[in-house]
Amino acid sequence: MSRATASLPRTIGAHAILLTYTAIALFPVIIVIINSFKSRAAIFGAPLTPPTPKTFDLIGYTTVIGQGDFIHYFQNSLVVTVASLFFVLLFGAMAAFALSEYRFRGNSLMGLYLALGIMIPIRLGTVAILQLMVASGLVNTLTALILVYTAQGLPLAIFILSEFMKQVSDDLKNAGRIDGLSEYTIFFRLVLPLVRPSMATVAVFTMIPIWNDLWFPLILAPSEQTKTVTLGAQLFLGQFVTNWNAILAALSLAIMPVLILYVIFSRQLIRGITSGAVK
Amino acid sequence: MAAAPKRPFRWHIGVFLAPAVLVYTAIMILPLAGTLQLSLFRNINQSQVFVGLENFRMLFGDPNWSVNFWNALRNNVWFFIIHMLVQNPIGVLLAAPLSSPRLRFSAFYRTAIFVPTILSFVIVGFAWKLILSPLWGVAPHMLDLVGLKSLFTPWLGKEQYALTALSLISVWQFVGIPMMLIYAALLSIPDEVIEAAECDGITGMAQFWKIKLPLILPSIGIISILTFVGNFNAFDLIYTAQGALAGPNYSTDILGTFLYRAFFGFQLQVGDPNMGAAIATMMFLIILGGVCVYLFLVQTRLRRYQF
Numbered sequence: 157m158s159r160a161t162a163s164l165p166r167t168i169g170a171h172a173i174l175l176t177y178t179a180i181a182l183f184p185v186i187i188v189i190i191n192s193f194k195s196r197a198a199i200f201g202a203p204l205t206p207p208t209p210k211t212f213d214l215i216g217y218t219t220v221i222g223q224g225d226f227i228h229y230f231q232n233s234l235v236v237t238v239a240s241l242f243f244v245l246l247f248g249a250m251a252a253f254a255l256s257e258y259r260f261r262g263n264s265l266m267g268l269y270l271a272l273g274i275m276i277p278i279r280l281g282t283v284a285i286l287q288l289m290v291a292s293g294l295v296n297t298l299t300a301l302i303l304v305y306t307a308q309g310l311p312l313a314i315f316i317l318s319e320f321m322k323q324v325s326d327d328l329k330n331a332g333r334i335d336g337l338s339e340y341t342i343f344f345r346l347v348l349p350l351v352r353p354s355m356a357t358v359a360v361f362t363m364i365p366i367w368n369d370l371w372f373p374l375i376l377a378p379s380e381q382t383k384t385v386t387l388g389a390q391l392f393l394g395q396f397v398t399n400w401n402a403i404l405a406a407l408s409l410a411i412m413p414v415l416i417l418y419v420i421f422s423r424q425l426i427r428g429i430t431s432g433a434v435k
Numbered sequence: 436m437a438a439a440p441k442r443p444f445r446w447h448i449g450v451f452l453a454p455a456v457l458v459y460t461a462i463m464i465l466p467l468a469g470t471l472q473l474s475l476f477r478n479i480n481q482s483q484v485f486v487g488l489e490n491f492r493m494l495f496g497d498p499n500w501s502v503n504f505w506n507a508l509r510n511n512v513w514f515f516i517i518h519m520l521v522q523n524p525i526g527v528l529l530a531a532p533l534s535s536p537r538l539r540f541s542a543f544y545r546t547a548i549f550v551p552t553i554l555s556f557v558i559v560g561f562a563w564k565l566i567l568s569p570l571w572g573v574a575p576h577m578l579d580l581v582g583l584k585s586l587f588t589p590w591l592g593k594e595q596y597a598l599t600a601l602s603l604i605s606v607w608q609f610v611g612i613p614m615m616l617i618y619a620a621l622l623s624i625p626d627e628v629i630e631a632a633e634c635d636g637i638t639g640m641a642q643f644w645k646i647k648l649p650l651i652l653p654s655i656g657i658i659s660i661l662t663f664v665g666n667f668n669a670f671d672l673i674y675t676a677q678g679a680l681a682g683p684n685y686s687t688d689i690l691g692t693f694l695y696r697a698f699f700g701f702q703l704q705v706g707d708p709n710m711g712a713a714i715a716t717m718m719f720l721i722i723l724g725g726v727c728v729y730l731f732l733v734q735t736r737l738r739r740y741q742f
Contacts, residue, residue: 170532174544177529180607181548184562187573203573243458251455254448266452273463275660275726277668279691280719283698283712284469285462307462310455339447368555370671375699390557390675400571403561410558418553422546426615 185411192216192404199400216405220392223402225380226409229388236298236384237366240305244362245355247306248313249321253343255314256321257329267318273311278304279371289376296379304372309362316361320354321347353424360425367414385410471719473712483709490713500697500710504717506685507693510598514689515666517602518609522662523655525606526613531643533614534621545618549611556608560675563604567591591676594686601687605672609665613658620654621647660729667721670695690718 190206191199198211207213220226255267278285285304286295294300324347332342348355373387383391389410396402418425474490476483494500529548533541551559566573567590575587590600624647632638632646670691673681679701681688696704698711 166535167538170535170538171540173528173532174540174548177525178544178547181551181611184559184566185550185554187566188562200571203571204576243454247455247458250451254451258445258448260445260448266456270455270459273459275664276467276719276722277664278463278467279668279670280715280722281463281466281470282694283473283708283715284466287469287708288462288466303458303462307458310459314455340450343451364553368553368557370556370674386555386557389555393557393561400565403565407558407562411554414553414555415550418550419546422549426545426549 185415188404189408189411192401192408196401199404213401216399216401216403217409219396219399219402220405220409223392223396225383226385226388226392226406229383229385232298232382233367233385236301236305237363239298239302240309240366241359241362243302243306244309244313245359248310248358249317249348249351249355250343251310252314252317252321253347256318257347267314270311270314273308274315278308282371282375286375294376296377296382298377298382300376301372301382301384304376305366305369309366313358313362316358317351317354320351324350356421356424357427360421467719470712470715473709474716477709478707490709491717494710494713494717503685503688503693504714507688507690510687511667511669511689513598514602514605514669515663517599518606518662518666519659521603522606522610523613523658525610526617526658527648527651527655529610529614530617530621531647533618545615548614551608552611554608556671557675559604559608560672563607564591564676567600592683594683597677597683598687601673601676604676605669608672609662612661613655616654616658617651620651624650656729656733660726660733663725663729664722667718667725690714690721694718 187203191203193207193213193216194211195213195215198205198207198213202211251270255263255270289295289300294303328346329342332346337345368386369384370386370390373382373384374390377383378387389406392406393403396406473483475485475487477486477490478484494504532538533544565571569575569587569589575584578584578587588596590596628646628650629642632642637645667690669689673687673689673692674695677683677687679692679696681692694711694714697714698706698708700706
């Protein structure tokens with residue numbers, strides 16, 4: 157007996173539900189972006205129509221680029237995200253390899269210890285983290301943020317990567333050992349290239365919360381020199397409450413890089429979620 | 436790292452583990468323990484003095500703190516209830532059609548519905564603030580199109596609606612996650628189970644309720660605990676949309692914003708790290724409690740359904 161095929165009314169129903177929700181999900185994003193290209197009068201006069209040659213205006217963008225130090229904030233965010241990502245992936249993969257490859261006393265206890273951080277948010281330790289950073293003179297440095305985000309990303313990275321590393325064939329690793337490769341060479345030359353797809357998944361998972369975080373930049377690095385783009389946007393939006401062109405332009409500028417990255421990496425992200433990596 | 440007997444000490448295990456364990460312990464576990472410890476001390480005459488549970492007594496009993504604390508906790512529970520009641524049903528409602536075989540454009544729907552989840556709270560908070568603003572008039576304009584303009588009020592500015600409105604914005608942002616997890620669970624149901632149900636004449640909605648729903652309950656359990664942890668740790672959305680004072684009149688104050696104000700101070704009140712630590716400890720205990728309930732009750736009972 158063949159599986160009941162979707163009948164026409166049911167297919168239409170499915171598309172209707174999904175299209176409706178897609179509209180709800182995208183509507184605020186679209187409305188912000190189209191209005192950012194319009195003149196002030198048109199933003200208020202006809203908020204739901206796309207810009208026409210008559211109402212097209214880039215005044216918002218010129219204000220934002222002239223006022224805020226956004227390029228600098230953007231660089232800070234980039235440095236923090238890339239560096240944290242590098243350390244999370246490197247340290248996470250090393251620890252995951254140790255946990256999944258070797259049998260030693262305390263292995264599962266160590267795994268459990270490292271998995272604690274998946275459920276308990278690092279934010280709850282903020283009071284003591286700030287004291288630690290003050291004591292070590294790291295307040296208002298990007299290093300503080302990188303350290304915190306590395307610690308924040310490690311538990312989930314180790315958990316997901318060790319699941320994948322268990323699937324790497326033992327024969328391959330043993331062949332390497334017989335050929336006299338050291339354990340380090342086996343890890344860096346044999347295992348790492350094989351788990352590269354799962355590293356990409358972990359990278360996307362780790363990257364989004366770091367890029368979007370407001371709490372730690374606000375607390376650990378609020379100075380002008382170290383502001384991230386999220387914090388910068390927050391303060392900028394607070395200052396320009398009445399300049400709607402500038403606000404809409406700033407929001408659009410903040411949305412677009414994330415959106416472009418997402419469209420490029422969405423396959424990785426969705427495969428990561430649906431492959432049961434989050435158990 | 437003791438080595439197994441008759442083997443040389445395997446230094447490489449230590450080398451592989453050390454960086455992760457060091458960073459994780461130093462930046463996450465020790466500060467967490469330090470925060471729990473700080474909640475038992477108080478700064479008297481420039482020195483930390485052990486006061487036992489005095490900070491917690493103040494938090495629960497002293498009207499200066501307890502009014503705000505219970506208010507934040509109540510709001511946080513409401514925030515969580517809205518998520519559970521709205522986010523999960525919408526997640527199921529979207530995942531069910533998405534998982535039907537041979538649905539066209541399913542990759543497009545998946546990608547589009549997940550877009551809000553990747554945006555930062557700053558963007559989400561501000562974009563909705565603008566849309567719901569009576570000044571701009573997008574929301575009244577939309578309601579006017581369906582003839583419901585009279586329903587419009589500035590939701591974010593009214594005490595009785597603000598928290599619910601913010602919860603719904605948060606649901607809008609995160610609904611992609613339950614949708615994806617339930618979608619994955621629905622895809623992993625073996626064809627034989629579905630075929631057996633069809634042989635017994637169970638199709639359509641009955642099939643969904645009687646066969647599929649029990650099989651995706653473990654995923655709903657995971658989603659619930661993720662939502663619980665996320666909600667009791669939330670801060671950013673309220674802070675961007677309503678500011679640290681969580682207005683109007685503290686009606687949107689949740690534990691995260693309360694912690695921020697207690698720790699850093701605001702306006703005339705000076706920040707108090709010890710009270711901040713006490714609030715963080717309460718959040719820790721609430722989250723730990725939720726995780727334990729999940730691990731011991733929900734997961735052990737649900738495992739029976741797994742393949």
